[in-house]
Amino acid sequence: MLKLDTAGAKDHNSHAQEHPGQATAHSAPTPDCLVEMYEVMVRSRRLDERCWLLHRQGRIGFHISGIGHEAAQVGVAFAMQRGHDFLHPYYRDLAMVIALGMPMRAILLGSFGKQGDPSSGGRQMPNHYCYKPASIFSVSSPVGTQLPQAAGLALAEKLKGGNRVTVTCIGEGATSEGDFHEALDWAGVHRLPLVVVVENNEYAISVPMHLQMAVERVADRAAAYGIRGVSVDGLDVFASYAAAKEAIDLARAGAGTTLLEVRVARITPHSSDDNDATYRSPEEKARVRAQDPLPRFQKQLVEMGLLTPAMIAEIERRAQAEVDDALRYAENAPYPPVEWAMGPVFAD
Amino acid sequence: MSEKTLVEGIREALDEELARDPNVFITGTDIGPRGGVFLATQGLYAKYGPRRIIDSPLAESSIIGVGIGAAMNGMRPVCEIQFADFIHPAYNQIVNEAARMFYRSGGQYCVPLVIRCPYGGGVGGGLYHSQSVEATFAHVPGLKVVIPSNPRDAKGLLKSAIRDNNPVLFLEPKKGYRAIKGEVPEGEYTEPLGVAKVTRAGDDITVYAYGMMHFYCVQAADQVAEEGISVELVDLRTLNPLDKATVLQSFKKTGKALIVYEDNRFVGFGAEIAALLCEEAFEHMDAPIMRLAGPDVPAVPYSRPLQDWFMPDVQRIVEAMRKLAAY
The missing domain is CATH 3.40.50.920 (Rossmann fold)
Known part of the structure; x- marks a missing residue:
């Protein structure tokens, strides 16, 4: 039987009180911070694009993309006390987990199902992130199951008198799940230090938003639970950051939960196994592609004088080099021995 | 030694574990001032207060889901599902989430969660207050399933379940809550899980x-x-x-x-x-x-x-x- 790296589980899910990373989020992103946000977006995008290629080349088995969601994810992540606050993500949160410090090598080990994949050791499908060093909890495939769990993380934090805020993410489709209703009910009743981020890309695989809900905005659903509901342009880093910062600050101050809708664009099909031409017209796909948040943010930073062509080129070079390195590393890594499939099933 | 009923054994275990470990808390429906519909938690709200004995919304999936999250944040929740017949809305959280979490996270997170649940018939409960669900859940790797048959075991096994680092479904024979009496040792003891x-x-x-x-x-x-x-x-x-x-x-x-x-x-x-x-x-x-x-x-x-x-x-x-x- 293999020895598991259960350093985290062994001490009964304790979480370090201090994290070496960023201690506090800035009320408005500093220039350095904005450039770092841009770099995270570029790194996430280049890795995401490479994964699509790797899948089409038959080198990885699956990919589920965050392209078009990066501005919102980076905005939310940088509003967190990264590594200290909890993230219970969903499978589209590539830029978010990169922003919280999950290494690219670790992510690609998961895509290849290779030994050392920290998320699950190759047990879960790709993009089912779990990375305790960054306080990232385990992604499930059935949607919305993380919501009551996130409420539980937040409830425990409140009971213990801790100051961590729990951030959890879902798509707009998962807001139809019963777990969404139940979790937000708890959140309202107990004024939990929780931010529920809904990355609304208007499609649950192929089902459009108007067949998912009869309300205009996902944020409208918040009224039923006595919590804040906020809807922002998730293609804009500044708007996403500001809304997330306010929600997180309120949660930390004891003012309860925010349902934060970030309106994003799903530029790719749902996953590597989806064909969105069966339900989106070429015109619509072109329209969605034109909403790409990455060139928009780049343009904003150039106009603010924070990015120069040389910096853009250097960031691109670093991102490509990081992807190349991670790919070499993951592809050359061994598969886990078959004993790893056997367990352990139970914790000590 | 003194003679106790099975439900008294349950209550003593809860009381002692709440006193022993500040991370233990109880949630479920009617478990607060009401003391549970079978009085398994009677007196605990008065003794430990609303931060440890938390009446939940009437929503089984989230009773378990919230328990999972709290467990992953260092607590030891004891979640009560009022009748085994009502556990089915929580099946996804129990089976897909609690039972799989340790395995699927490569050992990064375990789920020390107890699900207490009265089960069984013969009490005039009809279709939805009489069910036995053990076969459904015993099928699931990663979930321990424990059923006591007497007050001594009820107390000792429940204490072990609460201290276990895995999700435990603790099924209590409701017809035996008061019908089954037996000697319960004075003082601290536990009974091991996984031992017939x-x-x-x-x-x-x-x-x-x-x-x-x-x-x-x-x-x-x-x-x-x-x-x-x-x-x-x-x-x-x-x-x-x-x-x-x-x-x-x-x-x-x-x-x-x-x-x-x-x-x-x-x-x-x-x-x-x-x-x-x-x-x-x-x-x-x-x-x-x-x-x-x-x-x-x-x-x-x-x-x-x-x-x-x-x-x-x-x-x-x-x-x-x-x-x-x-x-």
Whole structure:
């Protein structure tokens, strides 16, 4: 039987009180911070694009993309006390987990199902992130199951008198799940230090938003639970950051939960196994592609004088080099021995 | 030692663990000032207050889901599902989430969560206050399933369940809450999970049971003893992980096995015991393995004669014991 790296589980899910990373989020992103946000977006995008290629080349088995969601994810992540606050993500949160410090090598080990994949050791499908060093909890495939769990993380934090805020993410489709209703009910009743981020890309695989809900905005659903509901342009880093910062600050101050809708664009099909031409017209796909948040943010930073062509080129070079390195590393890594499939099933 | 009821054993375990470990808290419906519909948590709200004894919204999936999250943040939640019949909306959180979390996270997160749940029929509860759900959940790797049959075990096993680092479904025989009385030791003790117990030594036949059926089997074994039939009785106590060694050891001695359970017979827990005996002790078999179980109808009916038709009882167990001994 293999020895598991259960350093985290062994001490009964304790979480370090201090994290070496960023201690506090800035009320408005500093220039350095904005450039770092841009770099995270570029790194996430280049890795995401490479994964699509790797899948089409038959080198990885699956990919589920965050392209078009990066501005919102980076905005939310940088509003967190990264590594200290909890993230219970969903499978589209590539830029978010990169922003919280999950290494690219670790992510690609998961895509290849290779030994050392920290998320699950190759047990879960790709993009089912779990990375305790960054306080990232385990992604499930059935949607919305993380919501009551996130409420539980937040409830425990409140009971213990801790100051961590729990951030959890879902798509707009998962807001139809019963777990969404139940979790937000708890959140309202107990004024939990929780931010529920809904990355609304208007499609649950192929089902459009108007067949998912009869309300205009996902944020409208918040009224039923006595919590804040906020809807922002998730293609804009500044708007996403500001809304997330306010929600997180309120949660930390004891003012309860925010349902934060970030309106994003799903530029790719749902996953590597989806064909969105069966339900989106070429015109619509072109329209969605034109909403790409990455060139928009780049343009904003150039106009603010924070990015120069040389910096853009250097960031691109670093991102490509990081992807190349991670790919070499993951592809050359061994598969886990078959004993790893056997367990352990139970914790000590 | 003093004589207690089974539900008193449960309550003492909860009380002592709440006092011992500040990370233990209880949630579920009506478990607060009401003390639970069976009074398992009676007095605990007054003693520990609303931060440790938390009446939940009427929403089973999130009672478990919130428990999972709290467990991953260092707590030891004890979540009560009011009746086993109401556990099904929480199936996804229990099976897909709690039971798989340690495995799927490569050991990064474990889920030290106890799900307390009254189960079983014979109480006039009809279709939705009588169900036995152990076979459904014992099937799931990563989830421990524990069923006490007496007050001493109820207390000792529940304390172990609360201290365990895995999700434990703790099924309590509701008909036995007050009907089953027994000695409970004074002071601190625990009973280990995953260990069955030979509760009566015998030579002729082995009877495997748990929960309320074990209580009946004790009485049935007394009756047939007067006829000269020597019954060895094995209280399984934990269905998953199963104590295979104790199960096999007794069978190798008697060569004859009867499994008694009130859950539906088809694909019930008796089938697993029978398969184990066939696979690993075939050469010791002296008679066809027998199952006495609830019939394969959707649930326990309410009307008294219909309920009686459903429920295995002492008389039926006596008849099954005689038949097996005579083979």
